[in-house]
């Protein structure tokens with residue numbers, strides 16, 4: 001029997017390009033859950049810092065400004081949204097400039113404290129359950145999540161997937177180097193680094209299609225919901 005009393009909370013973490021966003025959105029949509037992209041929140045605050053002339057490589061300057069922007073995340077998996085001070089940030093947060101700066105900003109403890117508070121508030125309002133994706137969801141943001149998944153894939157597979165998105169405008173080798181560099185920064189920071197929770201289920205997506213990954217995770221969540 002489906003458990004309708006406790007909303008299921010699904011944490012999906014993993015390195016860049018492993019399929020967290022594609023998988024999380026589809027799983028949430030199939031199961032009637034909300035969806036929160038925490039990476040978009042770190043990107044959004046980075047965009048605000050860059051737009052407001054804050055030196056993103058100065059942790060003191062970033063910490064000083066971390067409380068200023070107003071971030072709002074829409075959690076419909078079919079149409080996720082993010083605004084900063086009322087402006088639609090969905091496009092600007094995907095630029096190379098933001099991607100190159102986001103690891104420095106997300107390493108600042110004051111930024112993390114601010115965004116983790118917003119993330120937990122979003123989860124608290126998701127009365128039907130939610131899929132939350134990021135780097136530290138299972139370890140730090142939602143350590144009591146009912147289902148924890150850690151997605152992985154080889155660097156080669158991830159780079160090929162990302163290059164495909166960019167229509168070959170950036171070489172696979174350059175894409176792979178950038179992914180590895182961002183993962184290294186995210187894994188080595190002191191404040192809640194990218195890490196697999198001890199009780200997370202690792203899913204290596206290298207040889208799986210996106211559909212297979214989605215089906216696997218839907219099955220894991222259904223098992224949890226039905227207690228089977």
Ligand SMILES: Nc1ncnc2c1ncn2[C@@H]1O[C@H](COP(=O)(O)OP(=O)(O)OP(=O)(O)O)[C@@H](O)[C@H]1O
Pocket residue numbers: 014015016017018019020021022023039161162165205208209210211213
């Ligand atoms: N199993 C898979 N097989 C093939 N392609 C995949 C698979 N999973 C995801 N993709 C594709 O790989 C690309 C990256 O996926 P996605 O954006 O979901 O990864 P991500 O982990 O959220 O990345 P990031 O952390 O950088 O935001 C997308 O183009 C997506 O369609």
Ligand SMILES: Nc1ccn([C@@H]2O[C@H](COP(=O)(O)O)[C@@H](O)[C@H]2O)c(=O)n1
Pocket residue numbers: 016038039040042043102103104106107133134135136137182186
């Ligand atoms: N829980 C999280 C989520 C993301 N980050 C940082 O944001 C960057 C962008 O994430 P994407 O998923 O959109 O690629 C990521 O590289 C991290 O620096 C984080 O720290 N914690």
